[in-house]
Amino acid sequence: MSEIDYGPLAGLNGSWKGDKGKDESPEPDGIEKNDYTETIHFTPAGDVDNAETQELTAIHYHLEVHRIPDGKAIHNQTGYWIWDAESQLVMHEFSIPRAVAVIAGGVYRGETDDDGNIVIEVSAELGHPDWQIIQSPFMQKNALTTHFSQRLTIGPSRLAYSQTTLVDIYGRKSFSHTDQNELKPL
Numbered sequence: 290m291s292e293i294d295y296g297p298l299a300g301l302n303g304s305w306k307g308d309k310g311k312d313e314s315p316e317p318d319g320i321e322k323n324d325y326t327e328t329i330h331f332t333p334a335g336d337v338d339n340a341e342t343q344e345l346t347a348i349h350y351h352l353e354v355h356r357i358p359d360g361k362a363i364h365n366q367t368g369y370w371i372w373d374a375e376s377q378l379v380m381h382e383f384s385i386p387r388a389v390a391v392i393a394g395g396v397y398r399g400e401t402d403d404d405g406n407i408v409i410e411v412s413a414e415l416g417h418p419d420w421q422i423i424q425s426p427f428m429q430k431n432a433l434t435t436h437f438s439q440r441l442t443i444g445p446s447r448l449a450y451s452q453t454t455l456v457d458i459y460g461r462k463s464f465s466h467t468d469q470n471e472l473k474p475l
């Protein structure tokens with residue numbers, strides 16, 4: 290039996306925790322700022338063949354975010370990080386319990402930062418031909434996500450991300466809802 294190759298995503302597997310989270314989210318009269326803790330559990334999901342041609346490997350995850358200092362749960366997310374070795378493509382497929390789902394994609398050609406950590410960038414856009422955002426009728430009308438971009442840094446003992454979600458909400462266009470955190474193995 291051969292080992293499953295998760296490519297640049299292999300280092301994700303396992304559980305991570307971080308308490309340096311910074312969130313900026315929309316409020317009717319401006320911006321809400323939250324510091325947060327986060328736990329992410331990544332589990333290998335094996336390999337997948339699509340239409341007997343595309344070969345993918347996938348890692349499933351579930352993450353939970355709690356606000357500092359009151360411990361309120363402010364975000365929950367589940368999905369897959371997926372690697373297509375032949376096309377050097379990384380896909381981040383996830384959903385959040387606001388009835389919003391995203392399939393973001395990006396090409397990975399061995400990019401690293403100065404410390405040798407893997408750096409992956411993915412994005413999705415409303416109506417994009419390839420990388421899309423799907424949302425409920427209520428969200429389309431009242432809190433429309435138009436763009437999502439994320440930069441993920443994977444090291445042996447540090448996982449970090451920064452992401453921007455653009456939302457049309459409270460009569461404003463393209464509110465920049467940002468989140469970033471640094472996590473360590475649990």
Ligand code: HEM
Nearest residue numbers: 312314315354363364385389391432434437454456466468
């Ligand atoms: C660590 C990641 C995230 C955190 C901590 C977070 C947190 C928050 C918070 C605190 C609010 C304001 C809620 C309220 O005022 O009732 C919010 C709103 C929102 N978030 Fe996030 N969020 C995260 C990621 C995302 C992602 C990835 C998406 C979509 C791709 C998203 C989409 C939205 C939308 C559409 C709203 C507006 C809904 C509303 O405020 O009523 N969020 N988020």
